Amino acid sequence: MKLFFSFLFSLFYFISFAQEVAILKYKGGGDWYSNPTALPNLVKYCNDYIDTNINENIKTVEAGSTDIFQFPLLHMTGHGNVFFSDDDAENLRNYLVSGGFLHIDDNYGMEPYITKELKKVFPNSELIEIPKNHAIFSTAYNFPNGLPKIHEHDGKAPKAFGIFHESRLVLLFTLETDLGDGWEDEEVHNDPEEVREKALKMGANIVKYAFEN
Known part of the structure; x- marks a missing residue:
């Protein structure tokens, strides 16, 4: 088992220099496939404006698959239920502590489910609010007030929460902002x-933070 994870770590280290992103598919019945134009549009924007060279053919990977180790950045969204099996949780934890990054964008209604399931991934860690002076708010563009508000749902302020491993932000959970809706096609x-x-x-x-940290 140790040899297996050592192989995965070596594989991730080798490919982490590649610029790839993927959508994370999860169990539970939630619509992981929502906002289908969002990530392709974001990738194109990054390639056009911040000098990335990301593959614009966006792939989908399952939480329990070793395929996640091919991508320095995973994006997850949806409105409803999320379920991670024990194998899913272990796989995600190994991915994140090995250098991967997961962005979870609540498309409205996801919060109670994902917060519970993340306890399987990091039983000893809590989602903590990310301070507005964190580097993720200024890697390419400055957001001195933190997350922008994209869509109104409950009239609450946008919040950015994270999980850190050895001082590195490995998981970002964006709430009450709906960034993905803002990435979608205009119409x-x-x-x-x-x-x-x-x-x-x-x-x-x-994207820039995930690739550089």
Whole structure:
């Protein structure tokens, strides 16, 4: 088993220089497939404006698959239920502590499910609010006030929570912002251009942070 995980770590170390992102598919019945144009649009924005060279063919990977180790950044979203099996949780934990990064964007209604399931991934860690002076808010574009507000749901302020491993932010949970809606094609939500621009810029920060840390 140790040899197996050593192999995975070596594999991840080798490919972490590649610029790849993927959508994380999970169990539980939640719509992991929501916002289908979001990640492709963010990738194109990053390639155009922050000098990345990300593969624009976005793949989908399952939480329990070793395929996740091919991607320095995983994106997860949805509105409803999330379930991680013990194998899923162990696989995600190994991925994250080996250098991977997971961005979870609550598309509205995901919070109570994902917070419970993350306790399986990191039983001894809590989601903590990320301070506004953290590097993720300034890697490519400055957001001195933290996350931008993209969509109104409950009228609450946007929040960024994270889990840290050995001082490195390995997981970002964005709540009450709906960044992914702002990344989607303009006609999907009819967001004003300046709102979509804020969402894409914050997304570019997340991508840049994940690739460089």
